[in-house]
Amino acid sequence: MNAPHFKNIPLVDLQAQSRSIRDEVLAGMAEVVDSCAFILGPQVKEFETQFAEYCQTDHCVGLANGTEALHMALRALDIGPGDEVITAGNSFAATAFAIAYVGAKAVFVDIDADDYNMDVTLIEQAISEKTKAIIPVHLYGQPARMNEIMEIARRHDLRVVEDAAQAHGAEIDGKRTGSFGDIGCFSFYPGKNLGAYGDGGACVTNDPALAERLQLLRNYGQKVKNRHDELAYNCRLDTMQAAVLLVKMKYIEQWTDQRIQVAAWYREALQDIGVTLPTQHENMRHVYHLFIVRHSQRDEILRKLAEKNVFGGVHYPHPLSDAQPFRDAPCFPMGLPLANKYANEILSLPMYPEMTQAQVKWVAQKLAIAVEEVASLETV
Numbered sequence: 001m002n003a004p005h006f007k008n009i010p011l012v013d014l015q016a017q018s019r020s021i022r023d024e025v026l027a028g029m030a031e032v033v034d035s036c037a038f039i040l041g042p043q044v045k046e047f048e049t050q051f052a053e054y055c056q057t058d059h060c061v062g063l064a065n066g067t068e069a070l071h072m073a074l075r076a077l078d079i080g081p082g083d084e085v086i087t088a089g090n091s092f093a094a095t096a097f098a099i100a101y102v103g104a105k106a107v108f109v110d111i112d113a114d115d116y117n118m119d120v121t122l123i124e125q126a127i128s129e130k131t132k133a134i135i136p137v138h139l140y141g142q143p144a145r146m147n148e149i150m151e152i153a154r155r156h157d158l159r160v161v162e163d164a165a166q167a168h169g170a171e172i173d174g175k176r177t178g179s180f181g182d183i184g185c186f187s188f189y190p191g192k193n194l195g196a197y198g199d200g201g202a203c204v205t206n207d208p209a210l211a212e213r214l215q216l217l218r219n220y221g222q223k224v225k226n227r228h229d230e231l232a233y234n235c236r237l238d239t240m241q242a243a244v245l246l247v248k249m250k251y252i253e254q255w256t257d258q259r260i261q262v263a264a265w266y267r268e269a270l271q272d273i274g275v276t277l278p279t280q281h282e283n284m285r286h287v288y289h290l291f292i293v294r295h296s297q298r299d300e301i302l303r304k305l306a307e308k309n310v311f312g313g314v315h316y317p318h319p320l321s322d323a324q325p326f327r328d329a330p331c332f333p334m335g336l337p338l339a340n341k342y343a344n345e346i347l348s349l350p351m352y353p354e355m356t357q358a359q360v361k362w363v364a365q366k367l368a369i370a371v372e373e374v375a376s377l378e379t380v
């Protein structure tokens with residue numbers, strides 16, 4: 001039998017998954033249409049119950065997106081002007097934006113050479129009298145070192161907000177990301193491991209007072225209709241999105257296991273081709289929102305891959321300290337040497353639960369050729 005041939009392989013393919021649950025999703029949406037309970041309808045509550053349980057937490061508050069989840073988490077913890085919040089230098093901009101939204105100052109620490117998350121050995125240098133919180137980011141679906149981070153936070157009396165936007169269902173020793181800190185923040189952006197059909201997000205927490213505060217913050221501060229107890233926001237999770245997410249909750253574990261399988265196929269196929277593979281810690285469940293490899297000629301490799309109709313990406317090409325609002329932010333150590341170096345080397349390979357082993361092999365083959373082509377360019 002001939003090996004399969006693929007016309008192109010995208011970074012993410014939402015079509016296959018969308019087709020597989022189309023009827024269930026449309027039925028769920030039809031219920032919302034028929035009930036007309038478009039704002040905070042029963043699907044929102046039901047989703048919150050299920051997602052809290054999924055995250056091993058007592059409470060979940062559905063929000064408009066992951067950025068607002070981070071923003072509301074900091075508001076709920078009363079972090080504001082004059083305060084400093086420590087986070088990793090290599091996240092998506094939203095992590096640092098949320099700190100700026102509340103008027104606090106972002107302080108960046110460099111990343112671990114091995115797992116690309118916050119280097120926990122640098123956190124204590126970054127703590128000042130003004131530090132109020134740490135935001136570890138479980139980047140790419142790989143859990144940050146939460147046990148160490150929680151220990152530091154306890155010692156210095158700091159709050160912890162987890163940015164778990166890329167890490168639904170990730171675990172350390174069986175404990176889910178989002179359940180370690182005071183508040184865990186999730187994004188349901190369509191391409192995320194649990195993705196809505198539009199924007200969506202949530203905070204999870206074990207603290208009932210924080211859950212109540214988050215409910216007020218997302219809905220104009222109203223415990224009672226038209227009584228506004230504080231300056232608050234409109235950033236509720238849509239009922240329509242909750243209906244979609246409820247369907248997807250049935251499959252999230254299966255899809256996560258499929259991502260882990262795709263990653264295992266990649267590891268096998270990419271062993272000796274000259275790229276650095278992601279670290280897999282023994283005691284952690286990495287949920288592979290993204291599968292990242294590193295190569296010193298990343299841009300050339302990406303171009304060569306695209307010529308072969310295999311489409312990679314870069315998450316993210318610049319450290320947060322390069323973004324205009326954060327140019328003056330303190331960095332530990334200065335210049336974030338590793339975050340800067342890796343920003344030029346990281347490459348996200350196609351990754352989605354429906355990828356087949358044949359597709360993974362195809363990508364690996366094309367990547368191996370691209371690496372060879374780039375090496376031969378260098379020797380010319």
Ligand SMILES: Cc1ncc(COP(=O)(O)O)c(C=O)c1O
Nearest residue numbers: 065066067092094165187188189
């Ligand atoms: C690490 C991280 N934090 C925060 C966000 C923000 O989430 P959203 O796009 O839902 O606002 C994202 C995703 O976009 C993300 O990847």
